[in-house]
Amino acid sequence: MRASLIQMCVDPAESVNSRRTRAASLVRAQADSDLVVLPELWTVGAFAADLFATEAEALTGPTHEAMAAAARDAGVWLHAGSIVERAADGTLYNTSLVFSPDGQLAASYRKIHRFGFDQGEAVLLGAGDRAVTVGLPQTTLGLATCYDLRFPELFRQLVADGAQMLVVPAGWPARRRAHWSLLARARAVENQTYVLACGTAGTHADVEQAGHSVVVDPWGEVLAEAGPDEEVLTVDLDPAKVAKTRADFPVLRDRVLGLDVP
Numbered sequence: 001m002r003a004s005l006i007q008m009c010v011d012p013a014e015s016v017n018s019r020r021t022r023a024a025s026l027v028r029a030q031a032d033s034d035l036v037v038l039p040e041l042w043t044v045g046a047f048a049a050d051l052f053a054t055e056a057e058a059l060t061g062p063t064h065e066a067m068a069a070a071a072r073d074a075g076v077w078l079h080a081g082s083i084v085e086r087a088a089d090g091t092l093y094n095t096s097l098v099f100s101p102d103g104q105l106a107a108s109y110r111k112i113h114r115f116g117f118d119q120g121e122a123v124l125l126g127a128g129d130r131a132v133t134v135g136l137p138q139t140t141l142g143l144a145t146c147y148d149l150r151f152p153e154l155f156r157q158l159v160a161d162g163a164q165m166l167v168v169p170a171g172w173p174a175r176r177r178a179h180w181s182l183l184a185r186a187r188a189v190e191n192q193t194y195v196l197a198c199g200t201a202g203t204h205a206d207v208e209q210a211g212h213s214v215v216v217d218p219w220g221e222v223l224a225e226a227g228p229d230e231e232v233l234t235v236d237l238d239p240a241k242v243a244k245t246r247a248d249f250p251v252l253r254d255r256v257l258g259l260d261v262p
């Protein structure tokens, strides 16, 4: 199974429309892959909170349209990263979209853990309330977004729901880059899953992005890591490695349930 992570540069000098067109052509160029992944809020930039309301779109809005066509043309599963979704009741969400190779929306996921430390998401957007997995012919994806990476209980839920490959689009800031790859590896090791973590590059809203998208195998080995700039990271994965890792070193079997702390 081949996966390509498109670490897009979010440059405020480029319009959202132009970036949408560029993202679609980058996806079309990955027709050799089975799964293509885009980052969190690559349309507006995760830290460009002033654009959230103006650029919000319906789930089936312009990004949906462009990404559905790109997935279909390339014949790939496409995790199209996330958009600012405007729901029917007017609430905004940070929502990820996953398309099947025939261009159908296979799943959407509203980010559960909103970020509020040095970014306005927690006050501007609503919170998702549902963990989402997506069945592919080769594997089962578990969906999470950026700040979610810090909350292992969501990943445990995804694994309980059958996830074998955790896909994490992000707009992670460079100033906390040390946490990024560490957390991606931790989620892979503790859940014995692949982790595909796809960030953005460039600087927007005066926040330098970390880049360094990373793919980690179920043993916690880094299979591939991007640099700081826009780049497509392509890697071959063996979905059978998840079951093999869990059989060879069966720590998930030894979990003690019911220890939830308040």
Ligand SMILES: O=C(O)CCC(=O)C(=O)O
Pocket: 046, 114, 115, 119, 145, 146, 147, 148, 150, 171, 172, 173, 176, 179
């Ligand atoms: O957790 C972090 O340090 C970054 C999170 C973030 O930037 C986000 O969720 O958009």
